[in-house]
Amino acid sequence: MIFICTIASFQAMSQVNFTTIASSKEIGKTDYVQIEFVVENAQQIEHLQHPSFQDFHIIQGPIQSSGMSVVNGNMSQYKALSFVLQPIKTGKFTIAGATADIDGKQMHSNAVTIIVKANVSSNNQGNSQPMALPAWPGEQAQVDREYFLKPGEKASDKIKKNLFVKVDVSKTNCYVGEPIVATYKLYSRLQSESRVTKHPSLNGFSVYDMIDPNNDASSVEKVNGKPFTVHIIRKAQLIPLQSGTIDLDPVEIDNTVHFLKNSSSKNNNNTNSPRDIFDDLFDESVQAIPVDEHVTLESQPVEISVKPLPEEKKPADFNGAVGHFTVKADIETKNITAQDAAILKLTVKGDGNLPVVNAPEVQWPSGIENYDASTNTKEDIDKTVAPLSGSKTFEYSFTPKESGNYVIPSIQFSFFDPVSASYKTMSTDALNISVGKLKHKSASAPAVSKTSAADEKNSSSNFLQQHLESFFAVLILSGLAIYFMLQNRRLKRQHEEAEKVAAAKKAMELAAVPLPPAPDLFEEAKRLLDTGDYRGFYTEVNRTIWKAVSEEINIPASQLNKYNISLQLQSRGWSAETTSSLIDILNECEMKLYTPDYNTENMQALLQQAEELVLKLKSTKLS
Numbered sequence: 001m002i003f004i005c006t007i008a009s010f011q012a013m014s015q016v017n018f019t020t021i022a023s024s025k026e027i028g029k030t031d032y033v034q035i036e037f038v039v040e041n042a043q044q045i046e047h048l049q050h051p052s053f054q055d056f057h058i059i060q061g062p063i064q065s066s067g068m069s070v071v072n073g074n075m076s077q078y079k080a081l082s083f084v085l086q087p088i089k090t091g092k093f094t095i096a097g098a099t100a101d102i103d104g105k106q107m108h109s110n111a112v113t114i115i116v117k118a119n120v121s122s123n124n125q126g127n128s129q130p131m132a133l134p135a136w137p138g139e140q141a142q143v144d145r146e147y148f149l150k151p152g153e154k155a156s157d158k159i160k161k162n163l164f165v166k167v168d169v170s171k172t173n174c175y176v177g178e179p180i181v182a183t184y185k186l187y188s189r190l191q192s193e194s195r196v197t198k199h200p201s202l203n204g205f206s207v208y209d210m211i212d213p214n215n216d217a218s219s220v221e222k223v224n225g226k227p228f229t230v231h232i233i234r235k236a237q238l239i240p241l242q243s244g245t246i247d248l249d250p251v252e253i254d255n256t257v258h259f260l261k262n263s264s265s266k267n268n269n270n271t272n273s274p275r276d277i278f279d280d281l282f283d284e285s286v287q288a289i290p291v292d293e294h295v296t297l298e299s300q301p302v303e304i305s306v307k308p309l310p311e312e313k314k315p316a317d318f319n320g321a322v323g324h325f326t327v328k329a330d331i332e333t334k335n336i337t338a339q340d341a342a343i344l345k346l347t348v349k350g351d352g353n354l355p356v357v358n359a360p361e362v363q364w365p366s367g368i369e370n371y372d373a374s375t376n377t378k379e380d381i382d383k384t385v386a387p388l389s390g391s392k393t394f395e396y397s398f399t400p401k402e403s404g405n406y407v408i409p410s411i412q413f414s415f416f417d418p419v420s421a422s423y424k425t426m427s428t429d430a431l432n433i434s435v436g437k438l439k440h441k442s443a444s445a446p447a448v449s450k451t452s453a454a455d456e457k458n459s460s461s462n463f464l465q466q467h468l469e470s471f472f473a474v475l476i477l478s479g480l481a482i483y484f485m486l487q488n489r490r491l492k493r494q495h496e497e498a499e500k501v502a503a504a505k506k507a508m509e510l511a512a513v514p515l516p517p518a519p520d521l522f523e524e525a526k527r528l529l530d531t532g533d534y535r536g537f538y539t540e541v542n543r544t545i546w547k548a549v550s551e552e553i554n555i556p557a558s559q560l561n562k563y564n565i566s567l568q569l570q571s572r573g574w575s576a577e578t579t580s581s582l583i584d585i586l587n588e589c590e591m592k593l594y595t596p597d598y599n600t601e602n603m604q605a606l607l608q609q610a611e612e613l614v615l616k617l618k619s620t621k622l623s
Contacts, residue, residue: 020035022034022035022095023036035083037080038078039100040078045102053083055089055093058085059086060084063082089116093115149261163295166184169304175309177416181237182236182248187229193255196233201584202591204240205238209590237387241580246303250300250301253296310421321357323415329428331345338435341399344398346362346393360394365409405435406433406435411427529603534603542589549617565583582613582617585609
C-alpha cells in the first residue's frame, strides 16, 4: 500500500505514454517474441483491448507487471500487459496496437512489425524462454524492472537470471612486473542490499587501486541483450612479483533482494480479461506484499599465468623495469664554477611498473664528486590508467673540483618490453660541462693619505696624548674580562666533573636493576582492537610494518615499495612463501580501508602473524 501511494505522488509530474514494445523485430519460425503494451504515468485505465494475434500462437499471457524507474533524475511509473507469442508461418506481419481509455481519454499504442524467417536467428537460437524486453521509447537504459513477482514465478529463478557477480581481467598471461587490471563487478536488475563478506585474495601482486569503490559510480552494461546496472566492487592494477600460476580468489557477496507480489487471489486466474488485470493494478485496495530473499553470490576464480623474465640477452644494467620507456638527461645548474654544487636531472618517462624503477648509474668523469640520486626522486604517475603512466625524475648532485671541460658519458637505461618480449636499452646524449674558475673575493685597499712622514708622526703623537686616559681604561677593563672568563671556565669544569661522578654513581646503582622489556611495537594496534576501532587497527598494523621494514632494510624512501621489499627479503634468505605472507598482510590492511568488513577472530590472527613476521624481520639483521 505504501508503494502504491508513493507512486501516485509522482504521476502528475510526468507525461502519459501508451506504447507497444516487441522483444525482437526479426525471429525464426520456432522462436518466441514477447509483445508488451505499456502505459506510463496514468491514474486510471479502462476498456483496454489488445489486438488479435491471428498469425501467432499465444504461448503465455496475458502477464501483468508494474513498477517505477528513475532516468536522469525523472521518476516515471508504468503498468504493462504482455504476451509471449510463437509465429504460425514465415513472412512479414504487423501487430496492431492496443486501445484503452486512459485518464478519460481514448488512446492507441503504436503498431509493430515482425519479420519471421524459416531459419533460427543467431540472437534467438536455442532459446526456450522469452527474450528480455528492451527499454521503451524515451528511456535510455531501464534496468530495475524485475522486482515484481508474477503469479507462479519463483524468486530464486528470478534472482539467478538477474543478479550475479564476476571478475574481469585484462589478461590471464603476463610476465613478472607486467601490470594487469582486475575488476570485480556486481550485475543487477533487482532491488537489493549487498555486502561484501569475503574479499578477493591478491596474493603475489603489488596492488594499485584505480578507483575508490566508496564512490559507487554505477554504469549500465548489456548481457545477452539485457541491460544490467553494474557496481564496481574493486578495480585494481596488479603487478606480479614472482613467476608461476597465481589464483585470484573469488569475491563473496551477501544480498537481500526485495520483491513485490500482488495479494489478490483472482490474479492467479489466467482467464481474467485485460481490463480486470489493469483494474487490479490501479486498485488501491489490492495491496502489494513485500517479499525478501537472501542469497550469497560468489564470482568464479581466475587463474593468472606469470612468466619469468628471460635470462637470455638480459642487459647487465637491467634492474626490474617492465614496460616501455624513454630517458632524458640535462644539467639543471647553469654557469658552473669549480667547487660549486650542481644538479644533473635524469627523467624516465613511459608506461609500466614506474614505481619500482630505480635510478640508472652515471659514469662520472674524474675530477667530479657525486652523491646518491635516490635521495631526491620525484614521481608524476597516473595510477588510474593501465599500465601505470607518467614519469620519474632522479636528481644527481655533483661538485667539480677544478675548472675545465668535462664530459659525462651517455647514460643507459634498460627495460623489458612485454609487447615484443625483448629487452631494450635507451641512452641519453653525452653531456658537455664547462666549469669556470673558483671565484676569490678581493679585499678593497684602504685609501692612503698623501701626508708626509713628519705629519703622520706628529698626528700619531697628538692622538696618543689626547686619548691616553681612555687607553688605560680599556686596558683595565680587558684584564678584568679575562679574569672573569678564566674563573667561569674553572667553575664549569668543576661542575662537569661533579656530574660525571653522579652519573657513574647512578650507573652503579642501576647495574643490579634488570632492563625493562623491549617495547611492544603493536601495543597501539592491540589497544585499537580492544576498543573496537577496527579501521584504526588496520591503519596502525600497516604503519607499524612499514616502519619496521624501513628501519631494517636499507632502501631509500623513494624506492620503498612492495616489489623492492620482496626482492630484498628473498635475496637475503626469506622464502617466497614467507615474503608473500608479509605482502599479503599489507594488502589486506589497505583493502580493509576501502571495503570495511571486520571479523575480530581474523583480526587477531592477522595481528599474531604480523608480530611473528616483524620479529623475524628484526632478527634477520638486513643491511
